[in-house]
Amino acid sequence: xxxxxxxxxxxxxxxxxxxxxxxxxxxxxxxxxxxxxxxxxxxxxxxxxxxxxxxxxxxxxxxxxxxxxxxxxxxxxxxxxxxxxxxxxxxxxxxxxxxxxxxxxxxxxxxxxxxxxxxxxxxxxxxxxxxxxxxxxxxxxxxxxxxxxxxxxxxxxxxxxxxxxxxxxxxxxxxxxxxxxxxxxxxxxxxxxxxxxxxxxxxxxxxxxxxxxxxxxxxxxxxxxxxxxxxxxxxxxxxxxxxxxxxxxxxxxxxxxxxxxxxxxxxxxxxxxxxxxxxxxxxxxxxxxxxxxxxxxxxxxxxxxxxxxxxxxxxxxxxxxxxxxxxxxxxxxxxxxxxxxxxxxxxxxxxxxxxxxxxxxxxxxxxxxxxxxxxxxxxxxxxxx
Amino acid sequence: xxxxxxxxxxxxxxxxxxxxxxxxxxxxxxxxxxxxxxxxxxxxxxxxxxxxxxxxxxxxxxxxxxxxxxxxxxxxxxxxxxxxxxxxxxxxxxxxxxxxxxxxxxxxxxxxxxxxxxxxxxxxxxxxxxxxxxxxxxxxxxxxxxxxxxxxxxxxxxxxxxxxxxxxxxxxxxxxxxxxxxxxxxxxxxxxxxxxxxxxxxxxxxxxxxxxxxxxxxxxxxxxxxxxxxxxxxxxxxxxxxxxxxxxxxxxxxxxxxxxxxxxxxxxxxxxxxxxxxxxxxxxxxxxxxxxxxxxxxxxxxxxxxxxxxxxxxxxxxxxxxxxxxxxxxxxxxxxxxxxxxxxxxxxxxxxxxxxxxxxxxxxxxxxxxxxxxxxxxxxxxxxx
DNA sequence: GCGATTATGCTCGTGAGGCGATCATAATCG
DNA sequence: CGATTATGATCGCCTCACGAGCATAATCGC
Numbered sequence: 122x123x124x125x126x127x128x129x130x131x132x133x134x135x136x137x138x139x140x141x142x143x144x145x146x147x148x149x150x151x152x153x154x155x156x157x158x159x160x161x162x163x164x165x166x167x168x169x170x171x172x173x174x175x176x177x178x179x180x181x182x183x184x185x186x187x188x189x190x191x192x193x194x195x196x197x198x199x200x201x202x203x204x205x206x207x208x209x210x211x212x213x214x215x216x217x218x219x220x221x222x223x224x225x226x227x228x229x230x231x232x233x234x235x236x237x238x239x240x241x242x243x244x245x246x247x248x249x250x251x252x253x254x255x256x257x258x259x260x261x262x263x264x265x266x267x268x269x270x271x272x273x274x275x276x277x278x279x280x281x282x283x284x285x286x287x288x289x290x291x292x293x294x295x296x297x298x299x300x301x302x303x304x305x306x307x308x309x310x311x312x313x314x315x316x317x318x319x320x321x322x323x324x325x326x327x328x329x330x331x332x333x334x335x336x337x338x339x340x341x342x343x344x345x346x347x348x349x350x351x352x353x354x355x356x357x358x359x360x361x362x363x364x365x366x367x368x369x370x371x372x373x374x375x376x377x378x379x380x381x382x383x384x385x386x387x388x389x390x391x392x393x394x395x396x397x398x399x400x401x402x403x404x405x406x407x408x409x410x411x412x413x414x415x416x417x418x419x420x421x422x423x424x425x426x427x428x429x430x431x432x433x434x435x436x437x438x439x440x441x442x443x444x445x446x447x448x449x450x451x452x453x454x455x456x457x458x459x460x461x462x463x464x465x466x467x468x469x470x471x472x473x474x475x476x477x478x479x480x481x482x483x484x485x486x487x488x489x490x491x492x493x494x495x496x497x498x499x500x501x502x503x504x505x506x
Numbered sequence: 507x508x509x510x511x512x513x514x515x516x517x518x519x520x521x522x523x524x525x526x527x528x529x530x531x532x533x534x535x536x537x538x539x540x541x542x543x544x545x546x547x548x549x550x551x552x553x554x555x556x557x558x559x560x561x562x563x564x565x566x567x568x569x570x571x572x573x574x575x576x577x578x579x580x581x582x583x584x585x586x587x588x589x590x591x592x593x594x595x596x597x598x599x600x601x602x603x604x605x606x607x608x609x610x611x612x613x614x615x616x617x618x619x620x621x622x623x624x625x626x627x628x629x630x631x632x633x634x635x636x637x638x639x640x641x642x643x644x645x646x647x648x649x650x651x652x653x654x655x656x657x658x659x660x661x662x663x664x665x666x667x668x669x670x671x672x673x674x675x676x677x678x679x680x681x682x683x684x685x686x687x688x689x690x691x692x693x694x695x696x697x698x699x700x701x702x703x704x705x706x707x708x709x710x711x712x713x714x715x716x717x718x719x720x721x722x723x724x725x726x727x728x729x730x731x732x733x734x735x736x737x738x739x740x741x742x743x744x745x746x747x748x749x750x751x752x753x754x755x756x757x758x759x760x761x762x763x764x765x766x767x768x769x770x771x772x773x774x775x776x777x778x779x780x781x782x783x784x785x786x787x788x789x790x791x792x793x794x795x796x797x798x799x800x801x802x803x804x805x806x807x808x809x810x811x812x813x814x815x816x817x818x819x820x821x822x823x824x825x826x827x828x829x830x831x832x833x834x835x836x837x838x839x840x841x842x843x844x845x846x847x848x849x850x851x852x853x854x855x856x857x858x859x860x861x862x863x864x865x866x867x868x869x870x871x872x873x874x875x876x877x878x879x880x881x882x883x884x885x886x887x888x889x890x891x
Numbered sequence: 892g893c894g895a896t897t898a899t900g901c902t903c904g905t906g907a908g909g910c911g912a913t914c915a916t917a918a919t920c921g
Numbered sequence: 922c923g924a925t926t927a928t929g930a931t932c933g934c935c936t937c938a939c940g941a942g943c944a945t946a947a948t949c950g951c
Contacts, residue, residue: 122908138928150909152930176927177917257841259809264841273841311720325717332710332717334809335696335847344806344839346732346799357840358802414731417743421729424644424719454729455742456642456649456658462720507937523899535938537901561898562946 125154126208127487129164129182131302133209136169138179155182161499162187163208184208189248189495191482192239194232194280195475197255197292198268198319198384201228203235204472205243206479210303212472215239225263225274236282245498248491249286251482252276253295253474255318259338261289267355268319268384286485288478293322293431294331294340295477296467300429301326302480304468313425314467315342315416317433319383320363325423331481347415365411367433374404387433391440409441410448417452420462431467438464510539511593512872514549514567516687518594521554523564540567546884547572548593569593574633574880576867577624579617579665580860582640582677583653583704583769586613588620589857590628591864595688597857600624610648610659621667630883633876634671636867637661638680638859640703644723646674652740653704653769671870673863678707678816679716679725680862681852685814686711687865689853698810699852700727700801702818704768705748710808716866732800750796752818759789772818776825794826795833802837805847816852823849 124144129135135143141151158164166180188208195202203216216235220228240247254276256266261277263269277287297314306312306326315323321343325332333339343363344356354361364370368383371390380386393401412434420428430438438445450458469476485491509529514520520528526536543549551565573593580587588601601620605613625632639661641651646662648654662672682699691697691711700708706728710717718724728748729741739746749755753768756775765771778786797819805813815823823830835843854861870876 141928147910148929149911149931153909156930171918173919174927175919175925177929179928257839259841265839309720311724327717332712335694335811336809338842339696339807339809341806341809341839345730345803346837347730350799356806357843358806358837414735418730421726421741421743422724424721424724424726426720452731452743454642454650454726456644457723458742526899532939533900534902534940538938541901556947558948559898560896560948562900562944564899 122154122157123487123489123492125151126158126163126492129184130208130210130483130487133184133211134181136179136181137166140182159185161496163189163495187246189486190243190246191249191251191479191486192236192247193251193253193475193479193482194236195253195292195295195472195478196228196232196269197253197474198382201232202472202475203232203239204475204479205239206476206483208483210476210480210483212476212479222270225271229274229276229279233280233282236280240283247283247285248486248495249288249482250280250282251295251478251480252280252287252289253292253478254289255292255474257338257341258289258291258294259336261287261337263289264338265356286482286491288481288485290331290333290337290478290481291322291324291340292316292318292474294324294333295475295481296431296469296473297324297326297340297429298329298331298477298480299469299473300431300467301331302329303476304473305429305465306427309426311423311425313416313419313423313428313462314431315419315428315434316431316467317366317412317437319369320361320367321415321434323419325425342415342419345415345418347411347418362411362415366408366415366437370408370411371401371404374407375400384433388436391433391436395440405437405441406444409437409444412437413445413448413450414452416445416464417449420449420457421452421454425462427462428464429467430464431470431473435466435470438466507539507542508872508874508877510536511543511548511877514569515593515595515868515872518569518596519566521564521566522551525567544570546881548574548880572631574871575628575631576634576636576864576871577621577632578636578638578860578864578867579621580638580677580680580857580863581613581617581654582638582859583767586617587857587860588617588624589860589864590624591861591868593868595861595865595868597861597864607655610654610656614659614661614664618665618667621665625668632668632670633871633880634673634867635665635667636680636863636865637665637672637674638677638863639674640677640859642723642726643674643676643679644721646672646722648674649723650741671867671876673866673870675716675718675722675863675866676707676709676725677701677703677859679709679718680860680866681816681854681858682709682711682725682814683714683716683862683865684854684858685816685852686716687714688861689858690814690850691812694811696808696810698801698804698808698813698847699816700804700813700819701816701852702751702797702822704754705746705752706800706819708804710810727800727804730800730803732796732803747796747800751793751800751822755793755796756786756789759792760785769818773821776818776821780825790822790826791829794822794829797822798830798833798835799837801830801849802834805834805842806837806839810847812847813849814852815849816855816858820851820855823851 169181200219255268257264263274293316312326324340346360347362348360348365350360368387394405554566585604640653642649648659678701697711709725731745732747733745733750735745753772779790
């Protein structure tokens with residue numbers, strides 16, 4: 122039953138016959154299970170458009186209009202976004218606000234109010250909240266964020282606006298989940314996502330499951346010491362890869378002071394390089410090599426099938442792809458070079474983290490416990506007369 | 507049923523009552539399941555020794571004397587070992603041979619013959635073979651081994667002496683599995699194992715499951731570029747961590763030529779350092795810092811609950827623990843420092859890889875398919891009269 | 892020593908969940 | 922318009938685990 126529901130979630134436009142084939146279900150089981158899902162207002166079945174093939178036409182399985190929804194929040198540099206997602210993964214943007222440099226408490230208060238509005242609008246249909254934060258997340262807390270400027274903020278509890286699960290994760294992790302499940306890494310057994318915004322984030326995904334370590338802080342690849350061992354990192358360590366591949370690295374190579382907004386600084390340098398500025402070009406090439414070399418090391422260590430890139434990493438792949446790839450190849454162990462995992466642009470450069478947050482939130486809905494609680498809400502009194 | 511069998515495997519000396527409690531089984535189910543397992547010659551039940559407590563005494567659940575066994579092979583530097591393991595994980599060493607610098611084909615032939623002897627001795631009780639190789643393993647092949655000196659050798663198929671599963675993995679991976687399931691990292695949700703012999707190997711374990719990437723080559727942490735970017739590595743890349751933490755690093759720091767046997771060279775330097783030789787001491791300190799710094803980066807990226815160390819890494823922890831730990835802490839992101847994952851000596855410094863190979867081999871036995879095939883063998887003709 | 896207490900094992904009825912055979916249904920093909 | 926083809930619905934069956942009630946075997950307390 123859960124398998125069926127998950128399949129519908131991942132393949133929103135399947136027909137019933139496909140579903141039975143893909144999951145190896147007998148037609149009898151399919152009938153039974155789908156009847157249950159229909160009764161629970163989770164799916165609807167409608168006549169499929171005629172395919173022209175012989176045989177009795179099958180029916181398409183769709184999400185129910187009054188099925189469960191989740192809220193997805195993405196808190197990134199200077200602005201946050203809120204969207205609602207339903208079975209099948211579609212995203213409905215609801216709100217976007219810029220918040221400048223306001224303190225965490227104020228911003229979380231605003232987000233909390235917005236979530237309460239969602240709760241009012243959707244009632245018990247709202248089953249979970251997924252939150253993506255630009256920064257290091259550990260144990261439900263935002264531990265540190267160079268991007269936002271907050272430190273050690275309790276987020277999960279602060280945004281719990283109802284007795285429903287709240288999942289929180291790093292933005293690169295979330296984006297990786299989106300890529301692995303519905304984006305550029307769909308179907309890969311093991312995928313590596315690398316996002317460069319301010320510093321480097323990423324995640325390894327096994328069959329779409331993020332490996333986030335013991336506290337959820339896994340994927341901080343930017344704090345692997347790939348760089349100059351003498352260069353201090355704001356994280357407290359030295360020689361972090363972070364400092365070699367983002368706007369700070371570009372500025373440093375160009376002899377400019379550390380930028381206040383490394384992401385837009387990177388974009389500016391990339392633009393100048395695109396226009397032919399030789400100094401900018403040289404800096405971009407250098408950073409592209411730093412990126413490629415590090416990814417090579419990560420591939421050696423983690424053995425992914427495919428690598429997806431987003432943010433500045435994707436831009437570098439576009440503008441200095443040869444340098445990225447050359448450094449990548451020469452950073453690989455020899456046996457990998459004849460068939461290296463491809464470097465691919467992320468499919469969701471804009472809303473990957475929002476999508477991933479929705480995805481992880483939906484995981485709690487599409488679980489034994491989530492289904493039980495949905496059942497309990499649908500049938501207020503479990504009659505035993 | 508599988509859960510019960512796995513529990514018996516992991517806790518060989520449980521009583522039946524404990525088993526039911528731990529797995530949340532009703533007593534009725536326990537009775538039924540254990541009756542089935544007994545009928546299949548998988549477990550035996552004997553009266554437990556009296557505890558002195560009140561109530562009806564329970565019975566201990568043990569492996570059956572004619573239950574399934576697996577063979578475990580460990581091919582390491584200059585010698586290979588063969589052992590047999592049964593339900594519960596106990597290891598019975600059978601053979602150990604030195605093979606000098608012989609070609610792969612000869613050595614695998616010898617191992618194959620030894621395995622066939624095991625097959626003859628145990629017959630259909632032999633259900634799987636686990637092989638641990640000192641070197642990089644990808645897709646069932648030994649791709650490259652600096653230690654053994656072989657390159658691109660098909661191992662899995664070569665050692666298939668019967669229609670039973672053959673699992674093969676890197677020795678550090680196997681040792682990590684053993685640590686996570688029965689050793690120093692037992693119970694950790696996420697554990698990191700780091701082994702330094704010739705170069706660095708390791709693995710991340712989630713609930714005892716090794717994350718070995720898409721081809722099984724995951725965990726080659728030694729080829730992360732933590733070192734001098736200009737130093738070429740035999741693997742083809744540059745600046746590999748490998749070159750900074752093993753016997754080659756110690757020799758280089760001491761101004762000695764590259765050792766033919768880096769592992770014993772490391773032991774020699776460690777012994778001299780232990781005897782107070784100042785040059786050796788300084789080299790050991792330097793390598794200890796290189797090790798600690800890299801582990802710090804790995805912990806940043808992978809977020810384990812605990813780190814287990816074996817080989818030269820464990821020796822460095824013993825002899826230069828303060829240096830390892832200081833470099834480790836200063837390589838950690840700040841937020842991790844107040845409660846860093848502990849660095850711990852491996853519990854199985856000698857036979858971890860053999861144990862891990864047995865463990866992974868037994869995974870195939872303790873699976874749906876493995877149980878089905880055991881059932882099929884026990885009842886030659888599934889009567890339907 | 893013997894009933895009371897306590898903890899465990901066994902039996903049996905129940906229910907969930909899925910399989911597969913059989914029949915029913917709805918399209919296209921000739 | 923029947924033959925063919927693919928799908929849906931129904932029903933008996935099987936497996937698996939639960940849980941209530943009874944049986945069993947130890948210690949405790951008098």
